[in-house]
Amino acid sequence: MSRPQAVTRRSAKSEYIETDTGNKISRRARIEGKQNIMLAGKSVVMAGAILRGDLHRKSDRPAEGGEKGGPITAINIGRASVISTDCTIRPPMRMSRGQMTFYPMRIGDNVFIGTGTHVSALSISSHVHVGANCVLSPFCVVKESCKILPDTVVPPHMVIPPGSVVAGRPARVIGEVGEGWGQGGGGEGEEYVEGGDLRALVRSIK
Amino acid sequence: MAATFPYTHYACPCSNLTTPAPTSISAKRASLIPVDAPEDSTFNPHDPRANYSLSPLDRLLFCDECEEIRCQRCYGEEIIHCPTCLFEVPSSGVRSDGNRRSSSGEEVEETYILQCHYCDWSSLDIGVHFSKPTKITEQLAKQRKSRVSSRSPAAGAQPLSHDETFANLATFYKEQLSESGDPQNPYSNSPYSSPNNLARIMSLYGGLSVNALKKTREKPQPMREARGAKEGMLMCSFEDKAANDALLQSMQTLDWANTTTTGQRLSAPANNDARLVDALWPVATRLRTRKCRRCRFCPQYLSYPDPKLKVGNLRYKIRVLALNHIPRLSIRSLQTSCPLPNPAFCLHAADLQQRQPDIQPHITRQYILTIRNPILEPIRITLATPTTTPGRVASRVTILCPSFTVGPAGDVWDEALSSSTTSMATIAPGNGGRQAAMESLTGRGADESLDRQPEAGKVWERTKNSTSVVLEIVPGALKSLPGIVPKSETELEEEELEEGDDVLEVPIYVRAEWEVSEEHDDAGDRKGGKRIVEADGNVKKELAFWCVLGVGRIGEGG
Numbered sequence: 001m002s003r004p005q006a007v008t009r010r011s012a013k014s015e016y017i018e019t020d021t022g023n024k025i026s027r028r029a030r031i032e033g034k035q036n037i038m039l040a041g042k043s044v045v046m047a048g049a050i051l052r053g054d055l056h057r058k059s060d061r062p063a064e065g066g067e068k069g070g071p072i073t074a075i076n077i078g079r080a081s082v083i084s085t086d087c088t089i090r091p092p093m094r095m096s097r098g099q100m101t102f103y104p105m106r107i108g109d110n111v112f113i114g115t116g117t118h119v120s121a122l123s124i125s126s127h128v129h130v131g132a133n134c135v136l137s138p139f140c141v142v143k144e145s146c147k148i149l150p151d152t153v154v155p156p157h158m159v160i161p162p163g164s165v166v167a168g169r170p171a172r173v174i175g176e177v178g179e180g181w182g183q184g185g186g187g188e189g190e191e192y193v194e195g196g197d198l199r200a201l202v203r204s205i206k
Numbered sequence: 207m208a209a210t211f212p213y214t215h216y217a218c219p220c221s222n223l224t225t226p227a228p229t230s231i232s233a234k235r236a237s238l239i240p241v242d243a244p245e246d247s248t249f250n251p252h253d254p255r256a257n258y259s260l261s262p263l264d265r266l267l268f269c270d271e272c273e274e275i276r277c278q279r280c281y282g283e284e285i286i287h288c289p290t291c292l293f294e295v296p297s298s299g300v301r302s303d304g305n306r307r308s309s310s311g312e313e314v315e316e317t318y319i320l321q322c323h324y325c326d327w328s329s330l331d332i333g334v335h336f337s338k339p340t341k342i343t344e345q346l347a348k349q350r351k352s353r354v355s356s357r358s359p360a361a362g363a364q365p366l367s368h369d370e371t372f373a374n375l376a377t378f379y380k381e382q383l384s385e386s387g388d389p390q391n392p393y394s395n396s397p398y399s400s401p402n403n404l405a406r407i408m409s410l411y412g413g414l415s416v417n418a419l420k421k422t423r424e425k426p427q428p429m430r431e432a433r434g435a436k437e438g439m440l441m442c443s444f445e446d447k448a449a450n451d452a453l454l455q456s457m458q459t460l461d462w463a464n465t466t467t468t469g470q471r472l473s474a475p476a477n478n479d480a481r482l483v484d485a486l487w488p489v490a491t492r493l494r495t496r497k498c499r500r501c502r503f504c505p506q507y508l509s510y511p512d513p514k515l516k517v518g519n520l521r522y523k524i525r526v527l528a529l530n531h532i533p534r535l536s537i538r539s540l541q542t543s544c545p546l547p548n549p550a551f552c553l554h555a556a557d558l559q560q561r562q563p564d565i566q567p568h569i570t571r572q573y574i575l576t577i578r579n580p581i582l583e584p585i586r587i588t589l590a591t592p593t594t595t596p597g598r599v600a601s602r603v604t605i606l607c608p609s610f611t612v613g614p615a616g617d618v619w620d621e622a623l624s625s626s627t628t629s630m631a632t633i634a635p636g637n638g639g640r641q642a643a644m645e646s647l648t649g650r651g652a653d654e655s656l657d658r659q660p661e662a663g664k665v666w667e668r669t670k671n672s673t674s675v676v677l678e679i680v681p682g683a684l685k686s687l688p689g690i691v692p693k694s695e696t697e698l699e700e701e702e703l704e705e706g707d708d709v710l711e712v713p714i715y716v717r718a719e720w721e722v723s724e725e726h727d728d729a730g731d732r733k734g735g736k737r738i739v740e741a742d743g744n745v746k747k748e749l750a751f752w753c754v755l756g757v758g759r760i761g762e763g764g
Contacts, residue, residue: 046553084553115555132552137323155324161494170324178264179499179509180527192551193264201551 015047015206024205036074043077044202048086051075055091055102074102078109078126080198088118092138110198114150127182129194145195147177211759212537215260216528217249217752218277249752251711252597260754266528267508269501275528275751281499281508320488329488343490350476350487369475375438382429453481530580533587533612533718537755540572540660540676564761565710567683572660573757578672579612585720586611591712598707599760602680606662615671681710681760710757717750
């Protein structure tokens with residue numbers, strides 16, 4: 001990796017917009033429907049990522065006066081999660097009774113999503129590490145502390161049990177994560193550990 | 207073997223490679239040549255058996271009582287509570303789908319099928335559908351039974367099905383066991399300990415009926431194997447030519463993808479004979495269990511997950527991880543100023559293609575070895591490594607400072623407070639005007655830190671709970687230089703590189719010593735007062751293990 005150039009105070013616009021809660025969103029990320037996307041804090045959305053917050057469930061009750069019930073969240077992302085470059089996050093949809101309905105997608109804390117993956121999962125729990133160029137098909141469910149190796153294709157409606165290592169096309173559970181998975185990283189000077197605290201990684205992304 | 211360099215693997219003391227067998231056992235075995243103490247015998251990471259004792263840090267647990275590392279083979283597993291089910295879906299990628307209603311609309315006949323969303327197989331392909339979406343395994347079993355029984359009368363004298371054969375065999379073996387088996391059991395409750403005694407006493411007093419006496423006098427038959435289909439033997443015959451021919455014919459016409467793999471055949475007893483994919487029967491997914499781990503040598507729990515199944519996260523009641531108890535080593539090259547990006551955390555597509563460059567042989571390289579101390583006391587570390595790495599390719603390794611101390615790990619608060627101060631040392635200079643100004647004030651410029659030369663006997667860098675020293679490595683060449691004398695066949699064979707020989711791995715023996723004050727020494731208390739208490743009330747503790755550092759791959763170009 002090349003050394004970062006010295007940035008002076010009066011530089012051009014930086015790559016990332018930082019929000020009050022510490023989220024870093026790249027200016028080159030393509031985000032639709034940003035009012036329907038919740039980022040819990042200290043999460044990163046990198047360049048080229050596509051977040052489709054405009055695909056959300058239409059409210060069934062149009063004329064309720066002021067009781068719309070608040071904004072409909074299409075995508076919920078937890079703390080310290082990293083969505084790498086060129087990912088696509090699209091809420092899963094299902095055709096039922098002739099109508100297309102979208103379901104809200106929930107991504108947990110400390111989730112690392114590798115570059116170029118397509119995520120349409122119904123939910124991804126915390127401490128999950130997803131490799132590069134994966135495909136998580138609509139309505140799959142990834143439980144906590146899983147590791148999804150690069151280039152896997154998770155078929156629709158698959159439930160990945162907690163603590164499993166998953167690979168292949170179609171994805172199969174090939175093992176379990178170690179006992180100490182997710183522990184021990186993120187301290188000063190230490191390497192980032194898969195499934196561990198990603199706050200240090202978030203801080204280092206500039 | 208990790209695919210990415212650099213890595214660190216720790217050796218568990220369970221194997222003979224790391225710890226010699228205790229002398230009591232080795233004295234009994236004539237074949238076992240007594241091995242010297244571990245300090246004298248080197249751990250060879252290229253040994254084919256070494257793979258079984260090395261593990262990365264996240265797979266290791268630590269036993270408090272024995273104060274040893276425990277690897278996956280050393281912690282026995284117990285299944286403590288009920289299996290957890292996969293919440294709704296019976297098997298991966300296959301789900302129960304669909305209501306089919308009759309077109310007339312009067313009768314609503316709901317049927318369900320299994321369907322795979324990945325390859326579009328559905329149970330209609332084998333003609334199976336279900337009347338209700340629950341208890342699929344039961345419905346499958348019923349349909350299977352009816353299918354098998356409807357097939358067998360048609361074909362005449364069919365061999366018994368798998369389940370029946372298994373049942374027959376099981377009853378046969380049980381009978382054999384009871385017939386030939388232990389005479390001890392009936393006598394264990396009586397005051398007469400041996401059967402001879404009992405027989406003698408009984409013969410004195412008139413004894414049992416004739417039959418019982420005969421039975422006890424008969425020599426027990428040795429256990430025999432099953433002899434017919436009734437007893438559970440499955441015979442394969444070559445007489446059924448027609449079926450075999452038909453099978454061969456279909457295997458010729460259909461392609462490879464339509465024949466079953468061994469894995470598919472072994473997935474269920476129902477599938478053991480299936481040779482073609484369309485003869486396979488759906489199998490329910492195995493349920494998963496939560497395992498608790500205990501040390502093999504002392505019955506101490508090392509990892510005990512919370513029995514509450516519906517808890518969202520995997521919570522543990524007890525979890526003793528190695529990385530919280532042993533000093534952790536990591537290595538990086540001196541030339542790169544910041545740690546290499548971890549390939550698992552590739553953020554950009556371009557980084558994916560980047561292969562780590564090969565190490566050139568015969569060029570001295572310097573590496574920084576960092577030891578991190580997770581425990582609350584300062585430890586004294588002694589490192590040892592053989593001068594040349596064992597294995598096919600010999601590289602020379604020198605540790606510039608083999609003996610040093612590492613500070614204690616503080617509490618979480620200490621770390622958080624001090625991280626702001628120590629991070630100053632690692633930020634690359636020139637980032638912002640303020641940083642450069644600070645450095646010019648303190649006189650430490652960017653150039654000075656780069657020009658630091660590693661010195662023998664001196665520690666490279668010291669932070670609160672970690673110390674770094676420098677390792678000098680001269681990688682060996684993969685092929686020896688061509689000599690004047692042409693090599694014989696055997697020598698050429700010996701020089702063939704096997705897989706993994708070009709990986710530069712350095713075995714290091716790490717010994718950590720520290721002192722614990724007496725009241726904090728819980729493990730010593732439990733062991734029962736055999737420890738030696740120093741004059742100032744401290745107990746000396748020591749931990750030693752082998753560790754293998756994977757540095758990189760050696761390239762050609764010697």
